[in-house]
Amino acid sequence: MPKKAKPAENGKEEGPAPCKRVKVEAAGGPSALNFDSPSGLFESLISPIKTETFFKEFWEQKPLLIQRDDPALATYYQSLFRLSDLKSLCSRGMYYGRDINVCRCVNGKKKVLNKDGKVHFLQLRKDFDQKRATIQFHQPQRFKDELWRIQEKLECYFGSLVGSNVYITPAGSQGLPPHYDDVEVLILQLEGEKRWRLYRPTVPLAREYGVEAEDSIGSPAREFTLKPGDFLYFPRGTIHQADTPPGLAHSTHLTISTYQNNSWGDFLLDTISGLVFDTAKEDLELRAGLPRQLLLVETTAVARRRVSGFLRMLADKLEGTKELLSADMKKDFIMNRLPPYCVGDGAELSTPGGQLPRLDSTVRLQFKDHIVLTLGPDQDRSDETREKMIYIYHSLKNRRETHMMGNEETESHGLRFPLSHMDALKQIWNSTAISVKDLKLTTDEEKESLALSLWTECLIQVV
Numbered sequence: 001m002p003k004k005a006k007p008a009e010n011g012k013e014e015g016p017a018p019c020k021r022v023k024v025e026a027a028g029g030p031s032a033l034n035f036d037s038p039s040g041l042f043e044s045l046i047s048p049i050k051t052e053t054f055f056k057e058f059w060e061q062k063p064l065l066i067q068r069d070d071p072a073l074a075t076y077y078q079s080l081f082r083l084s085d086l087k088s089l090c091s092r093g094m095y096y097g098r099d100i101n102v103c104r105c106v107n108g109k110k111k112v113l114n115k116d117g118k119v120h121f122l123q124l125r126k127d128f129d130q131k132r133a134t135i136q137f138h139q140p141q142r143f144k145d146e147l148w149r150i151q152e153k154l155e156c157y158f159g160s161l162v163g164s165n166v167y168i169t170p171a172g173s174q175g176l177p178p179h180y181d182d183v184e185v186l187i188l189q190l191e192g193e194k195r196w197r198l199y200r201p202t203v204p205l206a207r208e209y210g211v212e213a214e215d216s217i218g219s220p221a222r223e224f225t226l227k228p229g230d231f232l233y234f235p236r237g238t239i240h241q242a243d244t245p246p247g248l249a250h251s252t253h254l255t256i257s258t259y260q261n262n263s264w265g266d267f268l269l270d271t272i273s274g275l276v277f278d279t280a281k282e283d284l285e286l287r288a289g290l291p292r293q294l295l296l297v298e299t300t301a302v303a304r305r306r307v308s309g310f311l312r313m314l315a316d317k318l319e320g321t322k323e324l325l326s327a328d329m330k331k332d333f334i335m336n337r338l339p340p341y342c343v344g345d346g347a348e349l350s351t352p353g354g355q356l357p358r359l360d361s362t363v364r365l366q367f368k369d370h371i372v373l374t375l376g377p378d379q380d381r382s383d384e385t386r387e388k389m390i391y392i393y394h395s396l397k398n399r400r401e402t403h404m405m406g407n408e409e410t411e412s413h414g415l416r417f418p419l420s421h422m423d424a425l426k427q428i429w430n431s432t433a434i435s436v437k438d439l440k441l442t443t444d445e446e447k448e449s450l451a452l453s454l455w456t457e458c459l460i461q462v463v
Contacts, residue, residue, distance in 0.1 A: 032076050035149065038157035038369065045186070045231065054233075060184070060205060063198055063234035065224060074229035077190045080147060081140055081166045083250060089143060090121040098405070101136040102127050105174040105241075108214050128168070128250075134175025137166040139404045140254075141338065147254075148400060152338040154258065156369040161337055162258045163404040169194065172246030179211045180239045183257035187233070189226035191252035192244065196232065198222045199239035205263070206237035214241075226253065236260075262329075270329045274376075275314055275321070286310065323375060330372045334393040335410045338403050340370055348458065349396040355462040357436055357451040359444050363460045364433045370395045371459060373425060390417045390425065396458055415453055424450055433463050 034040040039051065046054055049064065058064045068074070094100050096114040102124065103112050113133050115123065127133045141147040141164055154162045163183075168191075169175050180201060197220040203210065217239050225245070226232060234240065236259065244251040280286040294303060339349055347353075349367075357363050365371075371394045378389050393414040402410065417425065423440040424447070439447045454460040 032072070033150070035153060038153045041150065041153040042157050046233070058233060060235045063222065063232065063238065065222070066231040067224075067227070068229045068231070070229050074227070077188055077229050080150075080188070080190055080254060081137070081144060081252060082191060083168050083252060085144075086124065086135070086137075086168075087121045089137075090119050090124065092143070094119040099138055100124070101138070102133045103136065103175050104131065104133045105177050105243075108177050110175075110177055110211075128170055132170050132173040134170075134173065135166075135168040136175065137168070139163060140166050142401050142403055142405075145341075148338060149341045151256065152341045154256065155337045158258050159333070160258050160262045161260070161333060161404065162256060164257065165255045166190075166252065167242075167255065168250060168252045169242075169244040170250045171244050171248050174241065174243035176241065177211055178214050178217055178239055178241040179209065180206055180237050181257070182206050182208050182236050182260055184236055184259040185232075185234055185238075186256040186258075187226065187231065188254040188256070189228055189230045189232075189251075190254055191228060192249045193225050193227050194242050194251040194253055195225045195245055196223070196240065196242045198234060201235075201237035201239060204237045205235065207261070207263075212239050267329065270326055272314070274326075275318065279314060279317055283313075326374055330374050331391075331393055331412060334370075334372050334395050334414075335398070335412050336404070337370075337395050337398065339395055339398040339400055340367055350458065352455050352458050353461075357448070357455050357460070357462050359437050359448050361436050361451065361462045362433050363428065363436060363451055363455070364463045365428050365431075365454075365459065366461050367394065367396060367459065368429070373429065375419075388419055390419060390422055392416070392425075392454075392459070394457065394459060413457070415457060417450070417453075421446075421450060428454070428460065 032044075034044040043051055046064070046066065049058075049066065054064065095118055096102070096116065100114075100119050101112065102114050103110055105111070113127055113131060124135065128135055141151045147164060151162045151164060167175060178197075178199070180203065199212075199217045199219075200221050202212065202217075242253075276286070291303070294300075339346070342349060355361070371392060374391050374393070375388050376391050378387050391414060393412055395413070397413045398410070421441065427434055427439055436447050436451045437444070439450065441447045441450065451460065455462070
């Protein structure tokens with residue numbers, strides 16, 4: 001199962017090519033982010049670079065630096081998180097380690113300055129001012145509504161968990177040594193200035209976090225200073241370090257991270273087990289026992305050829321398979337992602353509203369970006385003949401307060417239906433609106449029951 005995407009320890013770079021710099025002058029009209037759609041938000045984050053260019057030339061390949069002369073956007077970025085926000089946040093009960101880390105880079109190593117237990121703002125500010133320590137705030141989207149709004153849209157856009165950290169570093173100080181991360185990184189500079197040094201990766205598209213000794217990584221491939229409103233992207237594996245220049249005010253930047261354990265390799269691990277399980281039901285050779293003592297000796301050439309043959313057989317079978325079964329990745333994503341952004345008490349996400357659906361009702365799917373439909377074995381049966389079921393998982397009832405916290409308990413929310421409901425569900429998924437009586441099910445009772453089940457989970461509304 002993929003882990004929750006831990007935010008990067010600071011930022012990061014990759015790619016053999018040097019990072020591209022784009023300077024943008026202030027344009028007329030509004031400069032706030034575009035929240036009309038997930039793609040609109042991402043386009044506004046990387047503006048003026050087009051998304052097609054970004055994914056063709058930069059994504060997983062090399063860094064992108066966008067320096068902007070846009071006072072309105074700089075003001076908006078500054079509103080996302082400020083040093084002054086820490087006082088009110090600490091009053092809500094923040095704890096060292098879980099919510100806040102205090103650290104400083106000393107002689108190329110990370111020195112953690114955390115106290116025990118609850119964070120008291122006066123002590124935190126004292127360490128910041130006197131020890132020149134960096135304050136790392138974990139997953140601020142749990143408390144800051146606008147970050148919830150941004151990251152929820154990005155999770156819809158990427159189809160992957162999106163975490164974040166805020167780093168606040170005093171003048172003339174550095175929080176972390178040179179390192180690389182296992183996530184794609186988007187940096188927004190919020191307050192002050194921060195000097196970045198990016199190095200070519202030793203492990204492109206790294207799957208693990210790693211620290212590098214400065215004397216082993218050579219000269220920076222790129223060096224620059226971010227100011228409020230600026231944007232930086234770099235791929236996982238990029239070695240990087242950042243510090244606040246001396247003589248200036250403190251620096252605050254937001255690290256947004258995604259695509260942890262979201263590779264083709266992870267997808268293969270997730271789907272092949274289901275393919276093997278299903279194939280073994282009908283293939284006698286896969287159910288045959290291993291040769292005696294195979295597990296006690298070095299794997300033989302005969303065994304390797306046998307496994308290769310099975311893999312080729314599975315590949316041939318895969319060509320004729322309409323749908324891959326995802327064992328964990330889809331469910332894990334939906335269970336752990338943010339709920340839809342909403343203003344108020346969020347009643348529309350947990351309590352069905354409007355008219356009860358009837359046979360003559362017209363219904364429409366809602367919150368489509370927060371729902372996945374997948375196939376899996378009937379979990380109420382343990383025998384080998386158990387039928388596949390349709391599982392619908394959604395994130396409407398997820399708890400924002402536990403997003404990306406890793407050790408917090410999460411539960412899945414959703415419904416399951418027999419395979420005979422697949423055509424009717426696809427009708428609802430693929431239609432702008434559809435009449436309940438037109439659903440492709442045998443009886444009117446089944447049609448009403450399906451509509452009522454989806455309505456009860458707030459997944460459809462009557463129009």
